[in-house]
Amino acid sequence: MSxxxxxELNEGAVSxxxxxxxxxxxSGSIRQTPQxxxxxxxxxxxxxxxxxxxxxxxxxxxxxxxxxxxxxxTKPVAATPPAKKEPEPPPFEKGLVEGIxxxxxxxxKVLFIKPxxxxxxxxxQNMVGVASFLRDSIGFDHAESVAGTDYPKDNQIExxxxxxxxxxxDLAPHILWLTTRTNRDxxxxxxxxxxxxxxxxxxxxxYEMLGVYFEGHPRNERFLLPEDWADIPPLRRDFRIKGR
Amino acid sequence: xxxxxxxxxxxxxxxxxxxxxxEEDRLMTLSVGPQHPGSGHFxxxxxxxxxxxxxxxxxxxxxxxxxxxxxxxxxxxxxIPHLERPVIHDSTNITYSYSLAVEELIGAQVPxxxxxxRAIASELNRQVYTLYWLAIYxxxxxxxTMFMWPTGDRELLIxxxxxxxxxxxxxxxxxxxxxxxxxxxxxxxxxLNQIRYLQKRFKEYEDIFYNNPLFxxxxxxxxxxxxxxxxxxxxxxxxxxxxxxxxxxxxAEPYDIYNEIxxxxxxxxxxxxxxxxxVPLLDMQESCYILEQLxxxxxSSGEVRAKLQPNPKGPPGEAYRRVESGRGxxxxxxxxxxxxxxxxxxISVGSFRNMLALPHLLxxxxxxxxxxxxxxxxxxxxxxxx
Numbered sequence: 001m002s003x004x005x006x007x008e009l010n011e012g013a014v015s016x017x018x019x020x021x022x023x024x025x026x027s028g029s030i031r032q033t034p035q036x037x038x039x040x041x042x043x044x045x046x047x048x049x050x051x052x053x054x055x056x057x058x059x060x061x062x063x064x065x066x067x068x069x070x071x072x073x074t075k076p077v078a079a080t081p082p083a084k085k086e087p088e089p090p091p092f093e094k095g096l097v098e099g100i101x102x103x104x105x106x107x108x109k110v111l112f113i114k115p116x117x118x119x120x121x122x123x124x125q126n127m128v129g130v131a132s133f134l135r136d137s138i139g140f141d142h143a144e145s146v147a148g149t150d151y152p153k154d155n156q157i158e159x160x161x162x163x164x165x166x167x168x169x170d171l172a173p174h175i176l177w178l179t180t181r182t183n184r185d186x187x188x189x190x191x192x193x194x195x196x197x198x199x200x201x202x203x204x205x206x207y208e209m210l211g212v213y214f215e216g217h218p219r220n221e222r223f224l225l226p227e228d229w230a231d232i233p234p235l236r237r238d239f240r241i242k243g244r
Numbered sequence: 245x246x247x248x249x250x251x252x253x254x255x256x257x258x259x260x261x262x263x264x265x266x267e268e269d270r271l272m273t274l275s276v277g278p279q280h281p282g283s284g285h286f287x288x289x290x291x292x293x294x295x296x297x298x299x300x301x302x303x304x305x306x307x308x309x310x311x312x313x314x315x316x317x318x319x320x321x322x323x324i325p326h327l328e329r330p331v332i333h334d335s336t337n338i339t340y341s342y343s344l345a346v347e348e349l350i351g352a353q354v355p356x357x358x359x360x361x362r363a364i365a366s367e368l369n370r371q372v373y374t375l376y377w378l379a380i381y382x383x384x385x386x387x388x389t390m391f392m393w394p395t396g397d398r399e400l401l402i403x404x405x406x407x408x409x410x411x412x413x414x415x416x417x418x419x420x421x422x423x424x425x426x427x428x429x430x431x432x433x434x435x436l437n438q439i440r441y442l443q444k445r446f447k448e449y450e451d452i453f454y455n456n457p458l459f460x461x462x463x464x465x466x467x468x469x470x471x472x473x474x475x476x477x478x479x480x481x482x483x484x485x486x487x488x489x490x491x492x493x494x495x496a497e498p499y500d501i502y503n504e505i506x507x508x509x510x511x512x513x514x515x516x517x518x519x520x521x522x523v524p525l526l527d528m529q530e531s532c533y534i535l536e537q538l539x540x541x542x543x544s545s546g547e548v549r550a551k552l553q554p555n556p557k558g559p560p561g562e563a564y565r566r567v568e569s570g571r572g573x574x575x576x577x578x579x580x581x582x583x584x585x586x587x588x589x590x591i592s593v594g595s596f597r598n599m600l601a602l603p604h605l606l607x608x609x610x611x612x613x614x615x616x617x618x619x620x621x622x623x624x625x626x627x628x629x630x
Contacts, residue, residue: 116497117564142478144566145592147577162564162577162592166475166489173497175564198478201600209312224305224629234313235588241310241317 089113093174096138103133111179119177124189127180131161131195139168140176143192146202148210150237156181157210159189161199182212191217209235271298276614278306286625288602295611300603308629315589319555320346323586325416330593331627332413333376336362336369336405337569338591338627339418344499344565345576346420350558357546358422359500364435364538365408365417366567367531371442372401373570374524381521381619382453385462390453397445400438407431420556422549432539439532446529454522463517467605467617470515479601480594481572482527482622485511486519493568504541507534517613520620524570557584571595571622595628 089097093113100108100120107126111119122130134140140163149158161178165171182189191214192199206212207220211233214220222229232239270293277287285307291299311330315323327342328335340362347354354362375398382390402412407428409415417424453459469479474487484491490509494502510526512519560582566575572594579588598621605617 119562141475144478144480144573144575144597145577145590147588147590147592149579149588160577162575166484166491172491175566177564196478197476198597198600201596205596222305224308226305234310239313241313 090115092170093118096174096176099138100130100133103137104130111177116173117175117177119179121179121181124180124182127178127190127192128195131178131192134163134176134178135195139171140165141167142198143196143202144175146199146206148206148212148235150184150210150235152184152237154181155184157184157187157212159206159210159212161192161196163196187212188215189213190215193217209233211236274611284623284625285629286623290606290611290614292611297606297609297611297614300606302599302602304599304625304628306629307626311630312589312591315586317585319584320350320420320586321556323589324419325414327589327591328414328416329626330591330630331373331569331571331624333624334369334373334570335413335415336365336417337373337567337574339416340366340499340569341565341567341574341576342578343418343420344567345563345578346556348563348565349561349578349580350420350552350556352421352550352552352556354422354500354550355547356501357426357543358548358550360538360542361408361423361427361548362418363501363505364427364535364542365405365415365423367535367538368401368405368408368435369415370568370570371528371531372398372405374528375401377570377619377622377624378449378521378524384615384619385459387453387456387459390449393445393449393452397442400441404431404435404438407434419549421552422547424549426548432542435535435539439535443529443532446525449525454518454525460518462613462616463521463620465514466517466613467609467620468514468516469520469601469605473604474515474601477600477604479572479598481569481598482523483520483598483601483620484572485509486523487515488513493566493573497566499565499567501538501541505534505537507537517616517620520622524622555584557582566592569594571624571627572598591630593627593630594622595624596630598623599628 090113093115097110097113097118097120101110104122104126107122108130109121111121120130142164144162144164147160147162149160151158158179158181163176163178165174180189187210189212191203193203193214193216200217201223203214203217204219204221204223207214207217208223208225208229225234271291274290274292275287276290278285287303287306289299289301289303290297309329311327314326318326324339324342328339331338346352375394379391379394379398382388382394405415406412408431409417409424411417469477469483469487471488474484474489479487480491488511490511492509493499494505494507495509507530510523510530512523512526558580560580562577562579564575564577566573568574573592574594575592577588577590577592578586581587601621602618602623605621606614609617
């Protein structure tokens with residue numbers, strides 16, 4: 001069959017991994033070359049994402065305890081940077097963040113820059129502007145998920161858009177976390193549906209699970225929950241499962 | 245001879261009451277599912293004008309089990325068995341990204357042999373899922389041979405996974421730190437035998453199903469999803485790759501040992517139903533090639549899992565990790581507050597993302613195209629509902 005011709009299908013297929021390790025993108029820097037022996041690799045891809053300096057040896061009990069004590073004073077997702085010393089952010093991610101910073105200045109708060117992951121926080125009124133800039137000028141063209149997290153201690157709900165890119169190859173491994181916070185008692189946020197069509201169902205889910213009303217979204221209504229659901233939004237922390 | 249208006253006037257003279265047909269009356273509302281065998285546990289409401297679909301509204305949630313809420317009550321190890329429930333046919337992959345995210349949070353390092361076994365189990369499981377999907381796709385296009393062949397071949401892979409993990413479908417095999425137990429004796433040869441058998445079978449699938457003129461008529465050129473729309477809607481997996489976007493998480497963001505594996509991202513350019521149904525088969529063929537390399541390169545001995553504390557916990561933090569599952573990118577966003585239980589778990593699944601393409605593709609198509617379009621989206625209702 002003509003359409004099944006392998007060469008034709010794979011004409012523009014992505015290059016093989018051996019080439020990738022020498023690619024100039026930032027992702028190339030964390031990819032390891034094939035190991036000759038059976039020793040564990042110095043940098044595991046599962047770990048170096050987070051903390052390249054600690055990845056070379058398995059964490060001892062002492063190290064884990066020390067790490068937990070340093071972070072114990074901060075809240076789960078504190079708006080402040082973590083207390084422990086962060087490794088130098090990778091240049092590619094740093095360049096991306098500088099591009100955003102140059103455009104918006106203090107309106108964008110950078111919470112962390114890790115390899116392949118950037119988290120920025122924006123006030124609700126600036127969300128649409130920042131998201132449009134990220135889509136049009138940088139190339140984050142779709143949202144992978146919209147996650148809401150409830151923080152009753154701060155009386156706030158944080159909504160995170162995990163933005164990814166299909167159209168820019170060097171951005172493909174990156175996920176930009178665009179976050180904003182809203183008041184828990186009157187949770188309202190502007191919708192990003194006009195910027196990212198892909199958030200339509202995610203925002204609808206966030207509305208029913210956390211009670212965040214997305215202004216401008218055509219359907220703030222029930223999606224996954226039963227039609228006769230008459231309780232508070234279930235992913236709020238004060239909703240308890242029966243018997244637990 | 246007589247128009248509606250003339251009939252109306254005539255009936256008035258005769259004293260009959262005839263109500264004029266309005267635009268709303270022309271449309272017929274159909275509720276597809278949730279009991280409909282063609283949709284799984286999923287309902288979508290469509291309105292048809294004649295046999296053209298003019299409206300489509302997905303209504304998921306019939307198998308919503310609150311996985312994300314349940315995860316807040318259990319510690320990270322206890323979470324594994326219930327987190328694989330949304331997609332039991334692909335249970336290794338749905339726990340894979342969970343394990344990756346947890347490892348990032350608690351700072352665990354998976355031994356090299358463990359990484360290989362993980363990848364082997366995940367490749368086998370992806371094939372199990374895809375064969376199952378292909379079987380259902382076949383039967384709903386009226387091709388009952390295509391139901392029986394993949395179902396039978398899937399059984400061989402399930403036997404392999406049973407030998408590896410101890411369970412047929414729900415393995416709970418991937419755990420933070422590695423895999424639960426080592427490969428059994430003789431697994432490598434058995435696995436290679438099955439791969440060779442499957443590679444032979446895939447050619448037969450092409451002959452009987454993909455080259456079938458009826459199947460081609462029903463799928464070729466039907467419901468084309470353009471590259472621009474695919475990116476805009478944020479679809480993933482085979483739906484995305486069928487629309488000329490060669491994106492695969494294993495290549496874009498290699499996890500564990502995938503950066504040492506040589507493979508190509510399989511994609512097609514047409515974006516129609518045929519491409520969406522053919523890309524998974526190409527993926528399975530590529531997966532066989534990956535498995536051969538994995539079995540060849542795997543270290544002959546060594547640990548398969550890192551030793552963790554009894555009740556593992558890490559410093560407060562957040563992680564988002566994703567893997568390529570049978571239905572596309574499968575991501576976990578986990579927030580930890582420093583306790584053994586996660587503060588928040590969000591599962592970003594491919595089915596939920598691909599659902600957005602359903603109204604987009606169905607509107608304007610004929611009712612007879614509905615099963616082909618729906619199943620080509622590689623949609624798994626239970627996974628979307630979580």
